[in-house]
Amino acid sequence: MPLIPSTPERRRAWWTAGVAGMASYLDAGAIVTTGTALVLYQEPMDITSAQFGQLSGLLTLMIGLGALIGGNLSDRFGRRRVFTVTVTLYAIGALLLAAAPGVGALYVGILLLGFASGADLPPSLAMIAEAAPEHDEGKMVAFSHVLWMAAIPVVNVFGIIVGDMGAAGARIMYGHLLVVATVVLLLRLRLPESPLWTRHAISIDTGAVDRTSLRRLFSRRWLPTLAGVALFYAITNIVANTHGQFSQYLLVNVVGTDVSTASAVSLIGLGCSLAAALFLMRIVDTRFRMLGFVLGSIAAIIACLVPAVVGISIAAVVIFGVVYGISGIVSGEPMFKVWSQELIPTEHRSTAQGISIAFARAVAAAFGLVTPLIMDYSAELMFLVLAAAILVSGLIGLLWVSRRPQVLRDEKTTIPTGAVPAADSTRASGD
Incomplete structure (x- = not known):
């Protein structure tokens, strides 16, 4: 059995969770910054409407493609090697965008x-989950979602400060991402490789996992788990993406309010989501996890039914934003992050996540193409569609995904958390 982690080991695990979890901050930062920065670049660079749409779509497409490729490379060559390269590429991309002529x-x-x-x-x-002490895996993985949400108000504050500066403001916003990515890169250079991935690589006497292991992910043993996790995330992400991407469109074009009011409503919902994420961290590793999931799913459905039944108004949309902001965290994407770590073995963990993320982004992008049309036809119908999506994803999570056997903690029973065989630790970490 693994040793109970000492206080220093627990602190190191939280340090790893913070440094590795900044991937979520950078992901949200890229999405939100680009949405504002392209507007600031639009007039000085004479960006057409078609180019604006192409650039926005390219970001979504490349995030999905990156997850698909990066996940598989991470399983083959190690967590540390891959996320050191990826954050370097991120910094280069941010630099190009900040200096774009x-x-x-x-x-x-x-x-x-x-x-x-x-x-x-x-x-x-994967690094967060594999380095976490037993019975803290869910909490530390859920913490990454707190970091994801933390990026949104930070970027919005930058947007408020530089919003009247045109291209210079866009350069400052991308410069913020460059600085953060550089700091994260320097901190990640100090992280050791995942102990579970290292053990697996050493067990097959190589410095990398065999690429043919991908076939086993699609075998009868693991395909049902992968399919359940991917479907759950894709369907629940339809609601989250619609809420995040089109809430201001709804408030301005359907409700008839102004952008300032719409932004204030979004900020209220974000505050509720942050509080819910902190609450999820407290219950996700306890027996109350699924109770919270079920109640969260029911509350999220009710949140969608309010504007669908009583009609679209500023009050109805605020109620939806507050209730869904809380319930959508407990029953939505953070649970995908937790399940995708717990239910897939080390040699397939990142690949499965990459496939799920790519699939979910593709579904969200496709649904986003018709979302404005549905809203223009009937916003009430849109909320009924969202309620149905939550019902389906909730049933998948409750009756399918949550019943799959966990493997992460079983893997840790044969190696103490944080332990890396001394003879191979340097080679496996890529140093």
Whole structure:
């Protein structure tokens, strides 16, 4: 049985969770910053509406592609090696976007930023879970979502400060991402390789996992788990993506309020989500996890039914934002992050996450193409669709995903948390 982690070991695990978890901060930072910075670049660089849409779509596409490739590379060559390269690419992309002389450079910068952001997520989350002490894995993985949400108000504050500065403001916003990525890179250089990945690589007497192991992920043993996790995330992400990407569109174009009011409503919802994420960290490793998941799913459905039943108004949308801001955390994406660590073995963990993230982003992008059309036809219908999506994802989580056998803690019973065989620790970490 593994040793009970001492206080220094627990502190090191939290340090790893913070440094690796900054992948989530950088992911949210890339999305939110680009949404504002492209507007600031639009007039000085004469960006057309078609180019604006292409650049926004390219970011989403590259995040999904990056997750797909980065996840598999992480399982083959190690968490530390991959997320050191990805955060370096992220910094290069942010630098190109901050110094972009024209539209052409924006395409290259967003390609790099999006790819690196997506590729950074699977190895970072796997590192957190594999380095965490037993019975704290869910808590530390859920902490990454707190970091994801923390990026949003930080970027919004930058947007408020530089919003009237045009291209110079966009350069400052991307400069913020460059600085953060550089600091994260320097801190990650001090992290050791994941002990579980190291043990697996050593057990097959190589410095990397055999690429043919991907076939085993699609075997009868693991495919049902992968399919359940991917479907859960893709469907629940439809709601989260619609809420995040189109809430201001709804408030301005359907409700008829102004941008300032819409931003204030979004900020209220974000505060509720942050509080809910901190609450999830307290219950996710306890017997109350699934009770919270079920109650959260029910509350999220009710949140969608309020504007669908009583009609679209500022009050109804605020109620939705507050209730979903809380319940969507307990029953949504953070649970995908936790399940994708617990239910998939080390040699497939990052690959499975990459596949799930890429699939979910593709589904969200496809649904996003028709979302404004549905809202223009009937916003009430949109909320009914979202309620149905929550019901389906909740049932998948409750009846399918949560019943799959956990493997992460079983893997840790044969190696103390944080232990790396001394003879091979240097080779496995890539130093």
